[in-house]
Amino acid sequence: MKKPYKTVECSRISIAELMQPSHSNFGGKIHGGYMLSLMDQIAYACASKHSENYCVTASVDTVNFLEPVEIGELVTMKSSINYVGKTSMVVGIRVEAENIRTGHVKHCNSSYFTMVAKDDEGKSSPVPGLILSSLEEVRRFLKAIERNKTKKNRLIEFNSTDFVLENYLEELSDYNIKIDL
Template structure:
C-alpha cells in the first residue's frame, strides 16, 4: 500500500457507452444484466484505482432500475469510493442515460458494490483510508455505515437460532399468499 489515505476524487471514474441493439432484451430495452455487467466493471476499476491492487466483488446492494434505457441512448456511469474498511470499499455508482437527439438525461440506476482488495495469492489486503473533502462525501460515508449496520442486523435476525416461522406467520397475511401447511408444521 503506497498511500495511507486518498481523496475520493483520486479514484473517481466515469465511463460512457452508446447502447446497441445487441444489448437489448426481448422488450426492446437495454438488458438489465448488461447494465449490471458494466456496473461491475466500473466498480472494479474504481476500487482497484483506490487500492492500487486487484479487487473482487463481495456484494451488490440496492440495485433499483428506475428508468428503462433505450437503444441508441448514451449511458454514462459515474463511480466513486463512498466508504473504506480495512480491506473493503463501497463503490457508489450512478447510471444515467441521454437521448443524444434531444439531450434529455434521465437517472436510470444507482447501486453500491462492496469490493475487496486482494494480493497475488487471493488474500484480502489493507486499503488506503479515505479523505472526505465535502459534505456530500461525508454523507455518503455515513450512509454506507448505516447500510452496513442494517445488513448486519438483518443477517443476525435471519441466521439466529430463534428465527422461527411462528414469529412471522401473522405478518404473511398482508401479502398475496395462501398458506396451506399441514396441521403439525
C-alpha cells in the same frame, strides 16, 4: 509505495457507452444484466484505482432500475469510493442515460458495490484510508456505515436459530398467498 490516505477524487471514474441492439432484452430495452455487468466493471476499476490492487466484488447493495434504458441512448456511469474499511471499499455508482437526439438525460440507477482488495496470493489486502473533502463525501461515508449496519442486522436475523414461525403467521394475512401445509 501506497499512500496511507487518498481523496475521493483520486479514484473517481466515469465511462460512457452507446447502447446497441445487441444489448437489448425481449422487451426492446437494454437488458438489466448487461447494465449490471457494466456497473461491476466500473466498480472494479474504481476500487482497483484506490487500492492499487486487484479487487473482487463482495456484494451489491440496492440495485433499483428506476428508468429503462433505450437502444441508442448514451449511458454514462460515474463511480467513486464512498467508504473504506480495512480491506474493503464501497463504490457508489450513478447511471444516467441520454437521448443523444434530444439531449434529455435521465437517472436510471444508483447502486453500491462492496469490493475487496486482494494481494498477489489472493489474500485480502489493506486499502488506503479516505480523505473526505466535502460535506457530500462525509454524508456518503455515513450512509455507507448505516447500510453496513442494516446488512449485518439482516444477516443476524437470517441466520437466527430462534425464529418461531407462529409469531409471524398473522402478518401473512396482508399478502397475496395461500398456505397449504
